[in-house]
Amino acid sequence: MSDNGSNGTGFIGASLKRKEDARFLTGRGRYTDDINLPGQLYAHLLRSTVAHASLGSVDTSAAKAAPGVHAVFTGADMEHVGGVPTGWLIHSKDGSPMVEPKHPAMAVGKVRHVGEIVAIVVAETRDQAREAAALIDVDYQDLPAVASLEAARADGAPKVWDEADGNLCYDWEVGDRAAAEAAIDGAAHVVSIDVVNQRLVPNAIEPRAAIGNFDPTTDEYTLYTTSQNPHLIRLLLGAFVLGLPEHKLRIVAPDVGGGFGSKIPHYAEEAILTWTAGQLCRPVKWTSDRSEAFVSDTQGRDHLSTATLGLDQDGRFVGLKVSTKANLGAYLSTFATCVPTYLYGILFAGPYTTPAIYVEVEGVFTNTVPVDALRGAGRPEATYLLERLVDKAAAATGIDRVDIRRRNFIREFPYQTPVALQYDQGDYDATLDLALSAADWDGFEARRSEAGSRGKLRGIGISTFIEACGIAPSAVVGSLGARAGLYEVGSVRVHPTGSVSVFTGTHSHGQGHETTFAQIVAETLGVDFEAVDVVHGDTNAIPFGMGTYGSRSLAVGGTAIYNAVQKVIAKGRKIAAHLLEASEEDIEFADGNFTVAGTDRSKSIGEVALTAYVPHNYPEGLEPGLEETAFYDPLNFTFPAGTHIAEVEVDPETGVVELVSVTGADDVGRIINPMIVNGQLHGGLAHGIGQALLEHCEYDAEGQLVTGSYMNYTMPRAGDLPNFNINHNTTHCTHNPLGVKGVGEVGSIGVPPAVINAVVDALSPLGVTHIEMPATSERVWQAIQAAQAQD
Amino acid sequence: MDDFQYHAPSSVDGVLSALRGADDGKVLAGGMSLLPVMKLAMAAPSDLVSLRNVPGLSDIEDHGHCLKIGACCTHAQVAASSVVRERIPALAAMAGRIGDPQVRNRGTIGGSVAHNDPAADYPAACVGLGATIITDRRKISSDDFFGAMFETPLEEDELVTAVCFPIPDRAAYAKFENPASKYAVAGVMVAEDSDGVRVAVTGAGAGVFRVAEMEAALADDFSADAVAGIGVSSDGLLSDNVAGAEYRAHLVTVMAKRAVEACG
Numbered sequence A: 001m002s003d004n005g006s007n008g009t010g011f012i013g014a015s016l017k018r019k020e021d022a023r024f025l026t027g028r029g030r031y032t033d034d035i036n037l038p039g040q041l042y043a044h045l046l047r048s049t050v051a052h053a054s055l056g057s058v059d060t061s062a063a064k065a066a067p068g069v070h071a072v073f074t075g076a077d078m079e080h081v082g083g084v085p086t087g088w089l090i091h092s093k094d095g096s097p098m099v100e101p102k103h104p105a106m107a108v109g110k111v112r113h114v115g116e117i118v119a120i121v122v123a124e125t126r127d128q129a130r131e132a133a134a135l136i137d138v139d140y141q142d143l144p145a146v147a148s149l150e151a152a153r154a155d156g157a158p159k160v161w162d163e164a165d166g167n168l169c170y171d172w173e174v175g176d177r178a179a180a181e182a183a184i185d186g187a188a189h190v191v192s193i194d195v196v197n198q199r200l201v202p203n204a205i206e207p208r209a210a211i212g213n214f215d216p217t218t219d220e221y222t223l224y225t226t227s228q229n230p231h232l233i234r235l236l237l238g239a240f241v242l243g244l245p246e247h248k249l250r251i252v253a254p255d256v257g258g259g260f261g262s263k264i265p266h267y268a269e270e271a272i273l274t275w276t277a278g279q280l281c282r283p284v285k286w287t288s289d290r291s292e293a294f295v296s297d298t299q300g301r302d303h304l305s306t307a308t309l310g311l312d313q314d315g316r317f318v319g320l321k322v323s324t325k326a327n328l329g330a331y332l333s334t335f336a337t338c339v340p341t342y343l344y345g346i347l348f349a350g351p352y353t354t355p356a357i358y359v360e361v362e363g364v365f366t367n368t369v370p371v372d373a374l375r376g377a378g379r380p381e382a383t384y385l386l387e388r389l390v391d392k393a394a395a396a397t398g399i400d401r402v403d404i405r406r407r408n409f410i411r412e413f414p415y416q417t418p419v420a421l422q423y424d425q426g427d428y429d430a431t432l433d434l435a436l437s438a439a440d441w442d443g444f445e446a447r448r449s450e451a452g453s454r455g456k457l458r459g460i461g462i463s464t465f466i467e468a469c470g471i472a473p474s475a476v477v478g479s480l481g482a483r484a485g486l487y488e489v490g491s492v493r494v495h496p497t498g499s500v501s502v503f504t505g506t507h508s509h510g511q512g513h514e515t516t517f518a519q520i521v522a523e524t525l526g527v528d529f530e531a532v533d534v535v536h537g538d539t540n541a542i543p544f545g546m547g548t549y550g551s552r553s554l555a556v557g558g559t560a561i562y563n564a565v566q567k568v569i570a571k572g573r574k575i576a577a578h579l580l581e582a583s584e585e586d587i588e589f590a591d592g593n594f595t596v597a598g599t600d601r602s603k604s605i606g607e608v609a610l611t612a613y614v615p616h617n618y619p620e621g622l623e624p625g626l627e628e629t630a631f632y633d634p635l636n637f638t639f640p641a642g643t644h645i646a647e648v649e650v651d652p653e654t655g656v657v658e659l660v661s662v663t664g665a666d667d668v669g670r671i672i673n674p675m676i677v678n679g680q681l682h683g684g685l686a687h688g689i690g691q692a693l694l695e696h697c698e699y700d701a702e703g704q705l706v707t708g709s710y711m712n713y714t715m716p717r718a719g720d721l722p723n724f725n726i727n728h729n730t731t732h733c734t735h736n737p738l739g740v741k742g743v744g745e746v747g748s749i750g751v752p753p754a755v756i757n758a759v760v761d762a763l764s765p766l767g768v769t770h771i772e773m774p775a776t777s778e779r780v781w782q783a784i785q786a787a788q789a790q791d
Numbered sequence B: 001m002d003d004f005q006y007h008a009p010s011s012v013d014g015v016l017s018a019l020r021g022a023d024d025g026k027v028l029a030g031g032m033s034l035l036p037v038m039k040l041a042m043a044a045p046s047d048l049v050s051l052r053n054v055p056g057l058s059d060i061e062d063h064g065h066c067l068k069i070g071a072c073c074t075h076a077q078v079a080a081s082s083v084v085r086e087r088i089p090a091l092a093a094m095a096g097r098i099g100d101p102q103v104r105n106r107g108t109i110g111g112s113v114a115h116n117d118p119a120a121d122y123p124a125a126c127v128g129l130g131a132t133i134i135t136d137r138r139k140i141s142s143d144d145f146f147g148a149m150f151e152t153p154l155e156e157d158e159l160v161t162a163v164c165f166p167i168p169d170r171a172a173y174a175k176f177e178n179p180a181s182k183y184a185v186a187g188v189m190v191a192e193d194s195d196g197v198r199v200a201v202t203g204a205g206a207g208v209f210r211v212a213e214m215e216a217a218l219a220d221d222f223s224a225d226a227v228a229g230i231g232v233s234s235d236g237l238l239s240d241n242v243a244g245a246e247y248r249a250h251l252v253t254v255m256a257k258r259a260v261e262a263c264g
Helices: A021-025 A126-133 A149-153 A177-185 A230-242 A268-280 A290-296 A379-397 A401-408 A428-438 A441-453 A474-479 A513-525 A553-579 A605-613 A674-694 A746-766 A777-790 B012-020 B034-039 B075-080 B082-087 B089-095 B101-106 B109-115 B122-129 B212-220 B224-228 B245-263
Strands: A041-047 A053-059 A069-074 A117-123 A137-142 A168-175 A189-200 A209-215 A220-225 A249-252 A284-287 A300-311 A317-329 A357-365 A457-466 A488-494 A500-504 A532-535 A587-590 A593-596 A602-604 A627-632 A641-650 A657-667 A724-728 B005-007 B025-028 B047-050 B060-062 B066-070 B132-135 B139-141 B160-166 B170-177 B184-193 B196-202
Touching: A041 A126, A041 A268, A041 A290, A053 A117, A069 A126, A069 A268, A117 A126, A117 A268, A149 A300, A149 A317, A149 A357, A168 A177, A177 A300, A177 A317, A177 A357, A189 A379, A189 A674, A209 A268, A220 A230, A220 A268, A230 A249, A230 A268, A268 A284, A300 A379, A317 A379, A379 A401, A379 A457, A379 A746, A401 A428, A401 A457, A428 A441, A428 A457, A428 A641, A428 A657, A428 A724, A441 A457, A441 A641, A457 A746, A488 A513, A488 A553, A488 A605, A500 A513, A500 A553, A513 A532, A513 A553, A553 A587, A553 A593, A553 A602, A553 A605, A553 A627, A593 A605, A602 A605, A641 A746, A657 A674, A657 A746, A674 A724, A674 A746, A746 A777, A777 B245, B012 B025, B012 B047, B060 B082, B066 B082, B066 B109, B075 B082, B075 B089, B075 B101, B075 B109, B082 B089, B089 B122, B089 B170, B089 B184, B109 B122, B109 B160, B122 B160, B122 B170, B122 B184, B122 B196, B170 B245, B184 B212, B184 B245, B196 B212, B196 B245, B212 B224, B224 B245
Parallel strands: A041 A284, A220 A249, A317 A357, A500 A532, A657 A724, B005 B047, B025 B047
Antiparallel strands: A041 A117, A053 A137, A069 A117, A168 A357, A189 A300, A209 A220, A209 A284, A300 A317, A457 A641, A488 A500, A488 A627, A587 A593, A593 A602, A641 A657, B060 B066, B066 B160, B132 B139, B132 B160, B170 B184, B184 B196
């Protein structure tokens, strides 16, 4: 085996076409809503139309009498079941645990956001359920709502939860406050910035759906659901909400059309549908429509921050202090509490050697849809703030934007940051150099003046960043408050004739695991790519797993599969040694063949597999069969890094920003399938560009969602994006055998500050120093007007 | 979406009688405005009367002094029509920028004018070019047809059958579109013919409107500079999450200027 884990069959590193695409592209994917069970009923969920109210009577009598209706349940009917749990306990600065109100599956006593579930109506048809729901008379006694961070933290603000004073869930910190403040106080230059990281709607192409089923003959429940992590749902739904043991609860997450984090959480709908199926002993299906998704899928980001950076006379960063308010929404979603803390605060070293860093975060309740992970989850927020601040520092010190970054790069690894993380490997100069060259950074001024001759303001922006992926070492995250381990599980079953089934606890909802994982197994086991199929998304088929998020599937799940393959090879070596009448130590494995060292005597993996299942001539005491499982708990996070450069042209008359080019130089670790990796980069870049220029989830002061459809929530379209100039400079992760890091979130983390830095650069001749995301045409126009008014 | 009765008669008279027989009947052409509001339960007509089987509503005729465009012509059809492109290129270009390809292949000129969405493009084209709306029973000038938001003089049982556009000496449409919906935030049609200059604005206000000051200035001096200094008041203009009234007012001037420039 070569040093990169390859047997040399060439599957690793090849842009093989995706196994899953044939069914997706021909409309044969099997999504939750495609599944129909015998005797299935349909549910409609009645949702709150107000952001905050005491719930008076909920009169369901007319709905129950409506045609086709089987049942109507409200919060009172489910009050005895557990609340929807939160996966991460955060402690405040004073050591007190976060405020963790019970999250009932359906509203009890009060509603706290538009879209909260008030009742479920189950009928023979979807239309009957919907029409009956309109007959439910809900007495909403309006309460004042807090729909923004400012409103929630204002003196005397209305309270979302009686037990949360100041609407504070927690007041968390990381790093050394005294050291950071002292460093800033003694700094030669001090720069500050206030930034908004606006709320986003995830907008997976497949809306969420769920089918609950109960088999009274076996007392088994089955839930089909649009989830990124079926075992996690089984754990939370079974142990915390409904009190069902694992062997009586099966979760199936079939083909899932995108998640972006919004399909990580355990949702109340999953509990309601499962419970309702048990009440009725009939399958019950619910499918969200797009309008419903806007007010019921968890949303992302939503921070207000202020940060101060101290620099010495040479432009070296000496101290950084960050204060952030993070909107958690009305209820604590599964990972809501850790996203703005342990996925955010610990990123603030970035690629820089800042020796003293302090980050404090207020987690705040508001009368809005719960916030949870969204592609990047905390890391885009940290990176955006840091990279805007670095640009501001360059402007304040007069040091070139590229030079100031280079002066502060970490170059010795492993590197212990002042905010908990230890980076294992990286080469930030290499990705920076590659990006500068690929983007023709040095030629920019000529392009700026050419644009000027056309009346356009051209700007260029850069962002150099790291991310922490491959979530996560269980003991580490456990000590930080995680209520689950974050290892992963892989099983490799070599069948008697040599084909292979691979079982993974991760879940593919667009990432291409069926292809990438098959490439790893085909290469390391020396079998044909076509002979390997990957199974995921069914708790009855897969031993266990923690699912897909945080760019973890390859680094953690892929390593589990790799380790399972090594166990298969180890057992195969024993069988081959027996067949070849050689000592086990003399057997070498390569290209799918077990060979006696120094001879041409060998047995193929196929022959060994057949022997394992037909063990007539077999090592004494060895179990038949060739199937192994590995649980892999990572030793550390992985640290992808890179440089992104964006170039824009602004029309000063209208404020329209045209994104002219995007160049990336990324180190995502060892690449298994370059086509899939580039596809992930493209998707992430589109997501990040959407945040920088287009997307903005807005509520009015009463907590009504203003941007509740694609008529006013701007998703990026192909026409909004340039061709991406993607480049790779790879260093290998040092602590997993494949050397892989992760790629799914890179674009959404790295590119937003590059785009905004470019917009500010374009406007800087007019005196504009900052613009908030999204940099819409109206905002840019207003910034130009304001700057001109100052002249 | 609530249930409804669907009709597809094969004549204009059949359409009218189906409308008269319905509690709350609506004409269905391309459905690009009607179906979304029905999906959102903002409209729940008892009957939909489709025009798909009515012959003769999709013709484009050159009458010398004007083009007569059948009510069921899709935006894509108008955009691609060689006669429209030759005779009123501004109209073809305008139609080619409505919505997205799916909308352009379903949405119709008749549906657009009858709906009178304040952010639709056709009202500006009709008013700017001085078009006449032809119904089953009468002809209505554009200036009289387009009222406030979603309002027209059409009777409950009246059907738009065609729109006649006089041939201008020169015309152009400039549009600033909503990045999400692709509707006009400010769309300005500028046209000049022997009767003078017309400047019609859609998207910015509660309905299409003309800008007399710009028309007079252009009649005197047909140049971008002539309108560059003419602002419209932001009073009464629309305001939403994409564009406030002041920005819209500013965009009206910029789009007017660009339309004049595009007239060549």
